[in-house]
Amino acid sequence: MIAPFDLSGKTALVTGANTGIGQAIAVALSQAGADLAVVGRSAPTETLALIEANGRKAVNISADLSSIAPVARVVEEANSALGRIDILVNNAGIIRRNDAVDFTEEDWDAVIDTNLKTLFFLSQAVAKDMIARGSGKIINIASMLTFQGGIRVPSYTASKSGVGGLTKAMANEWAAKGINVNAIAPGYIETNNTAALQADGNRNRQIVDRIPAGRWGKAEDIGGAAVFLASSAADYVNGHILAVDGGWLAR
Numbered sequence: 001m002i003a004p005f006d007l008s009g010k011t012a013l014v015t016g017a018n019t020g021i022g023q024a025i026a027v028a029l030s031q032a033g034a035d036l037a038v039v040g041r042s043a044p045t046e047t048l049a050l051i052e053a054n055g056r057k058a059v060n061i062s063a064d065l066s067s068i069a070p071v072a073r074v075v076e077e078a079n080s081a082l083g084r085i086d087i088l089v090n091n092a093g094i095i096r097r098n099d100a101v102d103f104t105e106e107d108w109d110a111v112i113d114t115n116l117k118t119l120f121f122l123s124q125a126v127a128k129d130m131i132a133r134g135s136g137k138i139i140n141i142a143s144m145l146t147f148q149g150g151i152r153v154p155s156y157t158a159s160k161s162g163v164g165g166l167t168k169a170m171a172n173e174w175a176a177k178g179i180n181v182n183a184i185a186p187g188y189i190e191t192n193n194t195a196a197l198q199a200d201g202n203r204n205r206q207i208v209d210r211i212p213a214g215r216w217g218k219a220e221d222i223g224g225a226a227v228f229l230a231s232s233a234a235d236y237v238n239g240h241i242l243a244v245d246g247g248w249l250a251r
C-alpha cells in the first residue's frame, strides 16, 4: 500500500451535498482524487466550485429524494457522466421535531422515506452495477441516534437506527461480492440540521458539556472518515458504524 487513501481515478456519488456534511464529504473525496456526482434538490453551486477548485470533475444531478421515483434516473445520469459509480455516499437526510405524543403521520413518513427508504433503494440500484464489477464502497450517514433514543425526534431515531441495521444487512449480503458497506455516525455537528439545537441556550450548553472534546463538530471533521471508508485502506472493513463524535458515545 503506497498511498492507501488515494482515490485518483475513482468516481463518487454523494446525496445532499449542497451544504453541511454532504458538502464536506464531497470536497474531501475530491481532495483525495475522486470525480463527483452530487445529487439533491437545491443547486449545489458552491460545492461544484469547491470540487473543481481541487481539479476534479463535478456534475450536478437534480433530484428530490423524498421518494424513490428518481432513483433509476439518478444512477443512469451518474453512469453516463462519470462512466460508473465506485463510491456511493448516502448523506441526504431530514429531521422533524415534536413530542412523541403529538407526532404526526406526515412527519413520520417524510423522515422515514428520505432517510431510510431512498437510502436502501439507491444503494440497491448502485449495488447491481458494483456486484457486476466485483467492487464498490457504500457509506451511509447514521447518527448518535443509531445508538440512542434522542428527545422529540422519534421518526429520526427510527430512521437512523434503521440505517445502522441496514448497513449491517447490506454488508452481510454484499461483502463477498466486493462491496464494502459501512456507516459514519456523526456526533453533534454545526449544520442546518442542528440549527434549532445550537440556538437553544440550555440544550446547547448540555450538549457541549457532555462532549469530551468540548466542542461541536464541524462538517469538515467528517471528511477524513469518508475518505478512509471510500479507500482501499478500508477493504476489510464491513458493516462497521464509525462514530465521529468528539467522544460523545464514550461518555
Ligand code: NAP
Pocket (backbone or CB within 6 Å): 015, 016, 017, 018, 019, 020, 021, 022, 039, 040, 041, 042, 063, 064, 065, 066, 067, 091, 092, 093, 094, 114, 141, 142, 143, 144, 185, 186, 187, 188, 189, 190, 191, 192, 193, 194
Ligand atoms: P443539512 O445541512 O440539513 O443537509 C442535509 C442535506 O440533505 C441537504 O443537502 C439537503 O438538501 C439534503 N436533502 C434533504 N432532503 C432532501 C430531499 N428530499 N432530496 C434531496 N436532498 C435532500 O444537514 P447535515 O447535518 O449536513 O445532514 C447530513 C446528514 O448527516 C443527514 O443524514 C443527517 O441526518 C446526518 N447527521 C447530521 C448530524 C449533525 O449533527 N448535523 C448528526 C448526525 C447525522 P436541501 O438543502 O435542499 O434541503
